[in-house]
Amino acid sequence: MANPSNPRIIGLEQGWNDEIKKKAIDMLEEMLDNGLKSGKKTSMFAPRQYVEIYTTCYDMCTQRSPYNWSMQLYQRHGETIENYLVNSILPALREKISSGDGSDSSSILLTELNLRWKNHQLMNKWLKKFFTYLDRYYVKHHSLPTLEQAGLRIFKVEVYDKIKTHSTNAILAMINEERENGIIDKTLLKSNVELYEAMGMGSLEGAYTADLETPLLENTREYYAKKREEWIVTDSTPEYLIKAETALNAERVRVSDYLNLASEQKLLRVCEEEILEKVEMVLLEKENSGCKVLLANDKSEDLRRMFSLFSRLENGLQPMACIVQAFISSMGNECINKRQARLEGGEKDRNDDPKFVKSLLALHEKYLGVVKADFSGHSLFQKALKDAFVEVLNKNVGTYTNAELLSTFCDRVLKSGGEKLSENEKEESLEKVVQLFSYLTDKDLFADIYRNQLAKRILNQRSASDDSEKMMIAKLKMQCGTQFTSKMEGMLGDLAVGGDQRSEFDSRMRQHHGSIKLDFSVQVLTTGFWPTYKSPDVSLPPEMHRCMDFFKQWHDDKHAKRKLTWMFSLGNASVRASFGSKKQYDLQVSTLQAIALSEFNVGGCLSFEDLEQKLKLEENILKPLMHSLSCGKYKVIVKSPSSSKINRTDTFKANPKFSSNMRKIRIPMASLDSSHNTRRVEEDRTIAIEAAIVRIMKARKTLAHPQLIAEVLSQLAFFKPNPRIIKRRIEALIDREYLERNAESNNTYNYLA
Numbered sequence: 001m002a003n004p005s006n007p008r009i010i011g012l013e014q015g016w017n018d019e020i021k022k023k024a025i026d027m028l029e030e031m032l033d034n035g036l037k038s039g040k041k042t043s044m045f046a047p048r049q050y051v052e053i054y055t056t057c058y059d060m061c062t063q064r065s066p067y068n069w070s071m072q073l074y075q076r077h078g079e080t081i082e083n084y085l086v087n088s089i090l091p092a093l094r095e096k097i098s099s100g101d102g103s104d105s106s107s108i109l110l111t112e113l114n115l116r117w118k119n120h121q122l123m124n125k126w127l128k129k130f131f132t133y134l135d136r137y138y139v140k141h142h143s144l145p146t147l148e149q150a151g152l153r154i155f156k157v158e159v160y161d162k163i164k165t166h167s168t169n170a171i172l173a174m175i176n177e178e179r180e181n182g183i184i185d186k187t188l189l190k191s192n193v194e195l196y197e198a199m200g201m202g203s204l205e206g207a208y209t210a211d212l213e214t215p216l217l218e219n220t221r222e223y224y225a226k227k228r229e230e231w232i233v234t235d236s237t238p239e240y241l242i243k244a245e246t247a248l249n250a251e252r253v254r255v256s257d258y259l260n261l262a263s264e265q266k267l268l269r270v271c272e273e274e275i276l277e278k279v280e281m282v283l284l285e286k287e288n289s290g291c292k293v294l295l296a297n298d299k300s301e302d303l304r305r306m307f308s309l310f311s312r313l314e315n316g317l318q319p320m321a322c323i324v325q326a327f328i329s330s331m332g333n334e335c336i337n338k339r340q341a342r343l344e345g346g347e348k349d350r351n352d353d354p355k356f357v358k359s360l361l362a363l364h365e366k367y368l369g370v371v372k373a374d375f376s377g378h379s380l381f382q383k384a385l386k387d388a389f390v391e392v393l394n395k396n397v398g399t400y401t402n403a404e405l406l407s408t409f410c411d412r413v414l415k416s417g418g419e420k421l422s423e424n425e426k427e428e429s430l431e432k433v434v435q436l437f438s439y440l441t442d443k444d445l446f447a448d449i450y451r452n453q454l455a456k457r458i459l460n461q462r463s464a465s466d467d468s469e470k471m472m473i474a475k476l477k478m479q480c481g482t483q484f485t486s487k488m489e490g491m492l493g494d495l496a497v498g499g500d501q502r503s504e505f506d507s508r509m510r511q512h513h514g515s516i517k518l519d520f521s522v523q524v525l526t527t528g529f530w531p532t533y534k535s536p537d538v539s540l541p542p543e544m545h546r547c548m549d550f551f552k553q554w555h556d557d558k559h560a561k562r563k564l565t566w567m568f569s570l571g572n573a574s575v576r577a578s579f580g581s582k583k584q585y586d587l588q589v590s591t592l593q594a595i596a597l598s599e600f601n602v603g604g605c606l607s608f609e610d611l612e613q614k615l616k617l618e619e620n621i622l623k624p625l626m627h628s629l630s631c632g633k634y635k636v637i638v639k640s641p642s643s644s645k646i647n648r649t650d651t652f653k654a655n656p657k658f659s660s661n662m663r664k665i666r667i668p669m670a671s672l673d674s675s676h677n678t679r680r681v682e683e684d685r686t687i688a689i690e691a692a693i694v695r696i697m698k699a700r701k702t703l704a705h706p707q708l709i710a711e712v713l714s715q716l717a718f719f720k721p722n723p724r725i726i727k728r729r730i731e732a733l734i735d736r737e738y739l740e741r742n743a744e745s746n747n748t749y750n751y752l753a
Contacts (some may be wrong), residue, residue, distance in 0.1 A: 002159045010060050012069045016076060019056040023049065024130055025080055032119045033088070047600040049062040050129065058133045064102035070138040077131055082152050083387045084123065085158040089116045093159065099167050100483065106170035107185065113167055114191045149201065156199050164211050171212065179223065190258035197260060205261055213263050217270050224274040236289035238302040241309055244275045272312050280316060284323055288687070291323045294740055303374040317380050325384035328367050332392030335359045340397045357409040361432045363387060389439040403446040406433055410472065416464040426468055431679065434475045443480060443718040448681050451488055452531045458495060459523065459570050484718065490529030508554055520547040533567050534672045539616045568592050569672050577636065578654035588666040592625055600637065600654040607651045621672060626652060628669035632659065636667065685719055689729045692716060694738055697751035705747045
């Protein structure tokens, strides 16, 4: 055991009072107080002083028991800090709290708290340095709080817990002052916020969240609730949203300036709830400034702001998208109503209404741009645009469907003599039409009409550009797949192959020039690709008959297994004619018109019945044929009696008085075939529905009726049948023993292999 009389042994009171307290603690407290009063930074301990005090502490902690004073020094470390806080810092803070009653009271209290907190940190730092040996060994060995932690805990208990309500209120008051455009000391606020963070002892939950963040969120909610009530009454929707955007940006900046970043999302969420979520529908539907009004007046900037703000809310964009959809639908219905008004006003209903189609194209282009630019192409607004145009495009007015009007508009763009457009304008127009086409539920009907019109353009040499035709088919293929355009591509393929065949046949014709007097060519079409046409039997002039026999012989030699069927209604001819004068005309007519005109070469009158017998044509074909020659713009045939209608009692003769300033004259004839065959479309749909049912049942084997209906509807991309029609097709397949009803459930079907 050590000898007490040994001068190297330091007694507790001796070491504490004569060395540590006198030379360190008292001087430290004096320097902190004097530095505080003078406002100057006081110099701290010199290295020699520090080493002496450290050595004393070290010696007192390393002496053998019972002279090892580690436990006592640890206790007195805490007591020293506690005494200083209770006797010096806390009274000073309470004085500021009791004396502060003006507008600057918050700043005064927080300034004092900040300075006292810094003093405490300084004291804690130096005491930790003096008692470093305690931290290294005694604290670690006994699992005690470190000196720094102990100092913070004492500050929390003796100072923070007793003034935190006042300091929090002071911080909130300064924040509200800044919200009202006041100027505050942000550095001071940041320092005080750091105090709250430190009081959590490494966690935000302990002090910052509970003592500052939670009251801040409540204060923020109250503040913006009042602002919301003010703004909603006095401001229009755009003005309100500008203020809301400014407030949200200010709160974000406020967090970055002096609050903890963990508070940002919570603070913004409170603001969003108060100034956006609770009045969303009021703002969207506000009279004279709501979403519809902004759309109607093309207020892009306001719409972008509205989208940006409501996108912050969960499901905040859904009500806005519904309004956008309803607005676009109403604008589309206006276009439909204008067309209906024109028809009711006496305008003739035709399958060609470019004004209506262009109005829909312009409407779609405009709001597609709005969706992309103002709503960032968000999926909800793309769906709103789609649903609106699905509603509009499938609402038909008049005799002709919108599918037919769209197809006819394409026909105007693609045929020569139609819309006067450059190649780029033509491509843009077709692209816009295909976008509208994508909204049609009856895509198969569009395809049938388009194929008929494509055939007419090709066969009548009215197509302006093969490249444009291919481009349009490529766009449809991109939209609907290969199956949708395979027949159209086959039609263009026939033309490419037919060109080579014509060249070869023309070469053979030139070799037999003596026996063939007509300039004759044939276009061979593949039956499966082209629309079905009426093929009337007609009595041909001998020269035409000779040409056909010559071609048939040549074709049979090359393709013995192929069958030729002549379509006289699709052919065309150039007939040279003169009418009682020396002037000759080149009449551009169909093959049937040319055959009819040849009967008048001998002169004289022919009755309707005479023509019927000579040409061997049915009445429903001969009437439109003779109407085109005798009642049209160019009356090359005179009928008696004169009228605009063909009757069986009429007589006809060549018009000896016919004259025209033009030499080449095109005489059109009404088509013998409709633009599309509704019955054929229905038959194709029936086949498609049954094929889908069989495909699904083959894969699933057993399926309930509702699920089967749903899967069939999901597989049919080109049209949307009524579920009742699908049910009838299911019954038909049961009758034909493809399916059977389940023995246990009448509403379930089994597949029969």
